Amino acid sequence: MKNFHVAIIGGGVIGSAIAWELSKYKVNTVVFEMGSDVASGMTKANSGVIHSGINSATDSLKARFCVEGNKMLQSLSKQLGFPLKMVGKYVIAKNEEETKELERLIKIGEDNEVPGLEIKDGSEVKRKEPNVPCYKALWVPTAGIMQPYEFTIALAENAAINNVNFLLETKVKNIQKKGDNFLIKTNKGEFQSQIIVNAAGLNCGEIVSMLEEPDFNVYPCRGEYLVLDKNYSNLINSMIYPVPPKELGVLGVHITPTIEGNILLGPSAEFIDDAEEKRTTKEMMKTLFNEAKEIIPTLPEKAVINAYSGIRCKLASPKEGGWADYRIEESKQTPGLINLLGIESPGLTGAPAIAKEITRMISKSIELKTKTDFKTRKIIKKRFAEMTAKEQSDLIKKDERYGRIVCRCEHITEAEIIQALSNPIGAQTLSSVKYRCRAGMGRCQGGFCTQHIVRIMEEQFKIDVNKMKLKSPDSNLFDGRTR
Amino acid sequence: MVEHGRKMINLNADVAIIGGGPAGLAAAISAHENGAKNVIVLDRNSWLGGILPQCIHDGFGVEETGTSMTGPEYAEMYIKAARKKGINFMNETMVLQFDKNRKIIAVNKKGLHEIKAKSIVLAMGCREKTRWNIMIPGDRPSGIYTAGVAQAFINLYNIMVGKNVVILGSGDVGLIMARRLKFEGANVLGVVEILPYASGLPRNVVQCLDDYDIPLYLNHTVTYVKGKERLESVTIAQVDEKMNIIPGTEREIKCDTLLLSLGLIPENELSKNVKIELDDLTGGPIINQSFETSLSGVFACGNCLQVYDTVDTLSMDAKVAGENAAKKSVKQNKFINVKAGKGIRYVVPQRINEPGKIHFTLRVEKPCESPTLHVISDGIELLKKKLPWANPANTVEFDIDISAEVVKYKDLEVILDD
Ligand SMILES: Cc1cc2nc3c(=O)[nH]c(=O)nc-3n(C[C@H](O)[C@H](O)[C@H](O)COP(=O)(O)OP(=O)(O)OC[C@H]3O[C@@H](n4cnc5c(N)ncnc54)[C@H](O)[C@@H]3O)c2cc1C
Numbered sequence: 001m002k003n004f005h006v007a008i009i010g011g012g013v014i015g016s017a018i019a020w021e022l023s024k025y026k027v028n029t030v031v032f033e034m035g036s037d038v039a040s041g042m043t044k045a046n047s048g049v050i051h052s053g054i055n056s057a058t059d060s061l062k063a064r065f066c067v068e069g070n071k072m073l074q075s076l077s078k079q080l081g082f083p084l085k086m087v088g089k090y091v092i093a094k095n096e097e098e099t100k101e102l103e104r105l106i107k108i109g110e111d112n113e114v115p116g117l118e119i120k121d122g123s124e125v126k127r128k129e130p131n132v133p134c135y136k137a138l139w140v141p142t143a144g145i146m147q148p149y150e151f152t153i154a155l156a157e158n159a160a161i162n163n164v165n166f167l168l169e170t171k172v173k174n175i176q177k178k179g180d181n182f183l184i185k186t187n188k189g190e191f192q193s194q195i196i197v198n199a200a201g202l203n204c205g206e207i208v209s210m211l212e213e214p215d216f217n218v219y220p221c222r223g224e225y226l227v228l229d230k231n232y233s234n235l236i237n238s239m240i241y242p243v244p245p246k247e248l249g250v251l252g253v254h255i256t257p258t259i260e261g262n263i264l265l266g267p268s269a270e271f272i273d274d275a276e277e278k279r280t281t282k283e284m285m286k287t288l289f290n291e292a293k294e295i296i297p298t299l300p301e302k303a304v305i306n307a308y309s310g311i312r313c314k315l316a317s318p319k320e321g322g323w324a325d326y327r328i329e330e331s332k333q334t335p336g337l338i339n340l341l342g343i344e345s346p347g348l349t350g351a352p353a354i355a356k357e358i359t360r361m362i363s364k365s366i367e368l369k370t371k372t373d374f375k376t377r378k379i380i381k382k383r384f385a386e387m388t389a390k391e392q393s394d395l396i397k398k399d400e401r402y403g404r405i406v407c408r409c410e411h412i413t414e415a416e417i418i419q420a421l422s423n424p425i426g427a428q429t430l431s432s433v434k435y436r437c438r439a440g441m442g443r444c445q446g447g448f449c450t451q452h453i454v455r456i457m458e459e460q461f462k463i464d465v466n467k468m469k470l471k472s473p474d475s476n477l478f479d480g481r482t483r
Numbered sequence: 484m485v486e487h488g489r490k491m492i493n494l495n496a497d498v499a500i501i502g503g504g505p506a507g508l509a510a511a512i513s514a515h516e517n518g519a520k521n522v523i524v525l526d527r528n529s530w531l532g533g534i535l536p537q538c539i540h541d542g543f544g545v546e547e548t549g550t551s552m553t554g555p556e557y558a559e560m561y562i563k564a565a566r567k568k569g570i571n572f573m574n575e576t577m578v579l580q581f582d583k584n585r586k587i588i589a590v591n592k593k594g595l596h597e598i599k600a601k602s603i604v605l606a607m608g609c610r611e612k613t614r615w616n617i618m619i620p621g622d623r624p625s626g627i628y629t630a631g632v633a634q635a636f637i638n639l640y641n642i643m644v645g646k647n648v649v650i651l652g653s654g655d656v657g658l659i660m661a662r663r664l665k666f667e668g669a670n671v672l673g674v675v676e677i678l679p680y681a682s683g684l685p686r687n688v689v690q691c692l693d694d695y696d697i698p699l700y701l702n703h704t705v706t707y708v709k710g711k712e713r714l715e716s717v718t719i720a721q722v723d724e725k726m727n728i729i730p731g732t733e734r735e736i737k738c739d740t741l742l743l744s745l746g747l748i749p750e751n752e753l754s755k756n757v758k759i760e761l762d763d764l765t766g767g768p769i770i771n772q773s774f775e776t777s778l779s780g781v782f783a784c785g786n787c788l789q790v791y792d793t794v795d796t797l798s799m800d801a802k803v804a805g806e807n808a809a810k811k812s813v814k815q816n817k818f819i820n821v822k823a824g825k826g827i828r829y830v831v832p833q834r835i836n837e838p839g840k841i842h843f844t845l846r847v848e849k850p851c852e853s854p855t856l857h858v859i860s861d862g863i864e865l866l867k868k869k870l871p872w873a874n875p876a877n878t879v880e881f882d883i884d885i886s887a888e889v890v891k892y893k894d895l896e897v898i899l900d901d
Pocket residue numbers: 009010011012013014015016032033034035038039040041042043044045046047048049050051170171172173199200201202203222223267310311312313343344345346347348349350
């Protein structure tokens with residue numbers, strides 16, 4: 001049986017950020033992730049917004065980690081090589097009544113020490129955002145965007161090259177406290193650890209209940225999105241939010257540019273019974289489009305090219321209004337069990353700050369000595385398609401696989417596909433490739449490159465066709481050979 | 484080959500052809516026959532013939548040669564002929580862009596290439612529509628393939644895509660795949676089509692579905708897909724004349740695979756990049772009677788121009804494009820438009836700038852019995868033709884002598900009276 005100092009359950013942005021923070025120290029850490037890659041849960045499907053901190057009550061953990069995380073992200077982006085853009089956001093008011101809401105937000109923002117907040121006239125907004133008519137708007141310069149999975153992959157892969165163990169497709173099924181240690185049973189065998197970090201997202205309650213009676217409930221709340229084609233990227237320059245709806249503790253359907261040049265419309269907010277119901281519905285697609293049209297009246301229907309949904313893990317029921325603070329604490333009943341409960345928005349933004357906090361908590365029971373050989377690797381390198389002709393030529397000279405374009409829409413080369421498949425955490429699904437190098441994200445949605453990626457997986461990585469997967473342990477792509 | 488400062492490999496060509504499918508091959512051969520000495524065909528695949536090597540069924544070449552061949556056989560016929568003429572092929576070579584002066588940037592394992600071409604023929608083929616072109620709601624499981632991708636896996640890689648299959652869309656690729664999957668032992672549970680008629684060729688409906696008792700659900704569509712990991716079921720429902728779902732007609736079909744045969748989109752990212760004018764209706768470049776696009780010296784043919792019914796007519800047109808590419812391009816400044824009027828979905832060519840006998844191809848909007856086709860210029864009828872029937876699945880072709888008088892100033896309009 002393998003022994004670890006720290007076992008992190010969940011390879012979302014929270015688990016991965018903690019793993020990376022711990023990888024700076026001489027501590028033996030494992031991450032259990034039941035999905036086939038990191039960023040398989042909430043972290044994969046959200047708005048990708050770097051929040052500023054104007055939406056969370058002052059003195060809440062949400063506000064504190066959001067503001068701290070926001071500051072940390074810019075330097076992390078340079079260090080780990082994932083792109084972000086501080087595009088700023090407008091919260092728009094349609095009338096005098098809604099303007100009062102803006103003043104309330106400014107007040108919270110200033111109390112939370114969010115810099116640069118300003119109320120602008122509709123005419124001024126119109127100059128920056130010609131497609132967004134409004135009466136007045138709150139300008140938030142410190143809000144930005146990133147690709148959540150790129151950030152998470154950067155954290156996890158850097159943790160892995162500094163010797164954190166990532167065990168994918170490994171589901172924690174049962175935990176027992178044996179003396180000072182935890183005995184952890186998974187589908188891939190048994191493990192022991194001194195500390196458990198419960199970063200299981202929507203499953204945080206299930207993990208707690210393996211050791212004690214939870215004193216909370218998780219209320220799953222689905223958010224659906226529509227994605228617009230890149231051809232419409234110039235509809236907006238910054239994020240555009242309505243004033244937040246009063247109920248549900250959400251921010252309302254907003255319009256968000258993405259790093260890749262698409263635009264997101266959403267999310268909706270719908271409490272559901274089953275946290276796995278990650279679907280999109282015809283009705284909600286209509287509603288989202290209509291609500292977004294309230295913000296951009298000229299929004300064309302044919303711009304919509306994709307839809308997805310994500311599930312929030314709320315600790316407050318719809319009756320209670322949907323807003324509750326995070327709970328980040330060591331269990332009183334089960335020492336050594338560190339719980340992260342209800343890490344909904346702005347969890348992506350707060351992740352690096354939350355990871356520091358967890359590390360401080362762990363250092364109370366385990367001495368954390370700094371590593372001298374800590375390595376940093378920029379994960380998302382400059383893409384072949386973004387290089388100058390000279391850089392491209394030089395690369396092909398060194399490695400002819402750069403001269404073979406596999407994904408024709410995004411111009412991704414065979415060398416980049418092979419690098420993606422050789423990642424240090426061992427994720428080898430089609431989605432893993434897509435999230436690491438964008439192959440298959442373009443117009444044809446993998447129509448052309450899938451067969452070539454499959455060929456590379458088979459010939460160069462010796463993966464059996466029956467074991468090839470789209471994204472998760474049972475998402476098989478094929479059914480054997482033809483007759 | 485010369486290398487210089489930017490480390491590009493420099494080449495020159497009389498005619499450079501982008502895409503080595505049947506269109507590119509036919510254009511290359513004909514350009515060579517019409518005097519172009521230095522013809523280069525660029526294709527990103529490691530093989531020639533484009534999509535044809537995966538079309539192992541027969542029926543290719545009947546109109547053109549009188550014999551029915553398989554896709555690979557048909558391609559081989561052209562590849563042999565092209566090789567005999569000494570046409571240069573560059574495989575595994577992706578064209579990244581070209582500019583207004585017909586300078587092409589392409590990449591392969593030897594490096595970046597800069598190819599200066601006197602003329603260019605676009606023959607990039609097409610791509611398939613995906614789930615998201617029609618926004619099917621539901622989960623995002625594995626097991627959803629476009630029909631062409633499934634065809635490639637089965638015919639080129641011997642990999643089976645699934646066991647219990649529903650096919651959405653009755654385009655030709657979908658119909659042919661229904662039969663192919665049946666041969667491989669899969670259960671084909673049905674072909675679902677939103678229109679009141681099949682969109683593939685009538686002979687394919689008989690030979691691929693009827694002969695194998697595969698049900699065709701007309702006026703139906705897939706309204707929902709379910710499956711957390713692999714596909715578990717699809718929901719189909721009937722639609723009314725306005726294509727709205729009729730409530731209460733929903734029915735769940737358990738299956739592990741959904742093939743999408745929703746139609747093809749001409750591949751024109753390169754064309755868009757140099758602002759070649761495109762026709763919204765065909766999805767391809769707007770051309771004149773010589774197959775020349777709005778960018779002088781750049782010609783278009785094959786499925787990147789318009790989606791053809793059969794490879795035979797495609798090759799015949801591509802030969803004309805290749806011939807014109809070998810000759811000098813005609814001055815483009817004065818032209819008349821050819822408009823698709825009532826009952827017509829599109830007409831090619833869309834422009835005329837020289838008088839003469841001109842070959843037109845069009846698609847009608849909906850199936851009809853014995854309609855009449857009219858071509859009108861400024862109130863004068865240039866052509867009136869009774870058709871036995873018309874169907875959007877089959878293109879209609881005809882020739883007209885266009886006088887110098889007409890070309891001077893009067894747009895043409897094509898209409899269909901049913
Ligand atoms: C619709 C929506 C929009 C959002 N928008 C934003 C935003 O714009 N900005 C922002 O800052 N935040 C946003 N958030 C919040 C953000 O997405 C989350 O706070 C963050 O992703 C939480 O990460 P996590 O690691 O806690 O959870 P997850 O990403 O869900 O990770 C938990 C992981 O644990 C694994 N797991 C669960 N149980 C087990 C088990 N038994 N064994 C092994 N592994 C297990 C799961 O597979 C999963 O990968 C949004 C959230 C939603 C839902």
